[in-house]
Amino acid sequence: MPASPCSSIIHDQMRVSLPTLGNQPPPASNQQRLAGDLRDSHGRVITDLRLSVTDRCNFRCVYCLEPGTRFLPRQELLYKEEYLQVIQACMNLGVRTLRLTGGEPTLYPELDELIEETGKLGLDDMAMTTNGWSLNKDRASRWHDTGLQRLTFSLDSLREDRMAAITRSKTSVSQVLDAIKTARDAGFPRPKVNVVMMRDINDDEAVDFARAARSHDLDIRFIEFMPLDSARDWDKNQVVTADETRRAIEAVWPLQKEDGGNPSSTSCNWGFADGGSGRIGFIAPVSRPFCGACNRLRITAEGRIRPCLFSHDEWDLKPLLRRGLPLKDIQSFIIDAAWNKQPGHQIGQDDFQQPARSMSAIGG
Ligand code: SAM
Ligand code: SF4
Numbered sequence: 001m002p003a004s005p006c007s008s009i010i011h012d013q014m015r016v017s018l019p020t021l022g023n024q025p026p027p028a029s030n031q032q033r034l035a036g037d038l039r040d041s042h043g044r045v046i047t048d049l050r051l052s053v054t055d056r057c058n059f060r061c062v063y064c065l066e067p068g069t070r071f072l073p074r075q076e077l078l079y080k081e082e083y084l085q086v087i088q089a090c091m092n093l094g095v096r097t098l099r100l101t102g103g104e105p106t107l108y109p110e111l112d113e114l115i116e117e118t119g120k121l122g123l124d125d126m127a128m129t130t131n132g133w134s135l136n137k138d139r140a141s142r143w144h145d146t147g148l149q150r151l152t153f154s155l156d157s158l159r160e161d162r163m164a165a166i167t168r169s170k171t172s173v174s175q176v177l178d179a180i181k182t183a184r185d186a187g188f189p190r191p192k193v194n195v196v197m198m199r200d201i202n203d204d205e206a207v208d209f210a211r212a213a214r215s216h217d218l219d220i221r222f223i224e225f226m227p228l229d230s231a232r233d234w235d236k237n238q239v240v241t242a243d244e245t246r247r248a249i250e251a252v253w254p255l256q257k258e259d260g261g262n263p264s265s266t267s268c269n270w271g272f273a274d275g276g277s278g279r280i281g282f283i284a285p286v287s288r289p290f291c292g293a294c295n296r297l298r299i300t301a302e303g304r305i306r307p308c309l310f311s312h313d314e315w316d317l318k319p320l321l322r323r324g325l326p327l328k329d330i331q332s333f334i335i336d337a338a339w340n341k342q343p344g345h346q347i348g349q350d351d352f353q354q355p356a357r358s359m360s361a362i363g364g
Pocket of ligand 1 (some may be wrong): 154195224225
């Protein structure tokens with residue numbers, strides 16, 4: 001549909017109301033600005049927000065964060081009220097689901113209050129990804145009672161020596177397993193457990209994790225290692241593909257694909273063919289990119305919009321927030337940023353360029 005003369009007037013007014021703020025995204029089409037939802041120029045509708053609330057972490061996972069990495073000063077990060085504004089602006093544009101992440105989100109000092117206040121906004125789903133180190137009964141219950149609906153844990157090995165070597169932390173496997181149990185007892189549904197599979201590091205544990213899924217009724221998600229490590233030594237030979245992991249599990253327990261579900265889901269999910277408890281999921285951004293169905297937008301802890309994990313462009317919302325601009329201007333900026341989402345990534349291809357920032361700084 002061609003843009004009407006009226007739409008271009010509104011478009012110009014929208015543009016004029018924004019002060020010059022440095023890196024502004026190229027404007028979305030007039031038609032898109034009038035539509036009032038979030039859509040990119042490739043036709044994908046954005047309904048899911050990944051919001052990082054800190055770039056800090058107490059782990060130094062080998063696939064993510066190098067020892068010695070410097071974190072942003074506190075004043076560079078958004079304040080709770082600013083996160084709430086961003087969430088509200090995205091919701092006004094059709095975002096229905098939110099995942100809080102980081103860095104390690106439980107290190108964000110106002111996390112409990114943020115969850116509580118976000119819980120009142122009426123999202124369809126609020127989830128959080130954590131390494132599990134700081135979960136206790138009171139906190140888990142508080143999160144659950146104030147609107148957090150789902151928790152995902154990260155656990156890359158069931159062996160204590162490997163856990164220490166991978167995370168370069170003092171948190172033990174049993175602490176994370178206890179945290180998962182605590183989350184369950186607090187009322188969270190079957191927790192998901194993310195496992196990044198890496199060649200010669202933990203690739204012999206697929207069956208052990210499947211056994212844990214069955215015995216503890218867990219939803220284990222095997223993730224392919226992506227070139228988002230701060231060490232920048234990702235190599236495709238270190239990637240263990242979803243197919244390889246699935247074959248290892250199926251040699252012991254055949255799996256049955258679950259049909260239907262959310263087409264934008266990053267994970268392809270399977271149950272055990274013998275009806276055993278638990279579920280297995282595969283997230284295969286390297287061997288089977290799912291960019292065509294992507295409905296996500298990411299915002300970093302300091303308020304930069306990254307339309308894609310692999311974006312090289314970031315659009316800085318913080319100046320607008322700090323100048324106290326009205327929500328309609330924030331929304332207008334988000335519409336433009338989303339419009340500029342790239343069609344996909346080229347991991348593994350010759351022209352692929354790793355983004356400057358690691359997963360922990362972007363928000364996984
Ligand atoms: N600190 C929290 C945690 O680890 O659960 C949340 C943030 S972390 C960046 C989010 C997810 O990204 C984790 O499940 C982690 O395993 C995953 N991740 C980090 N770096 C990755 C990489 N290079 N490739 C694939 N997944 C990665
Ligand atoms: Fe921290 Fe999570 Fe990255 Fe591990 S994956 S270093 S826990 S942010």
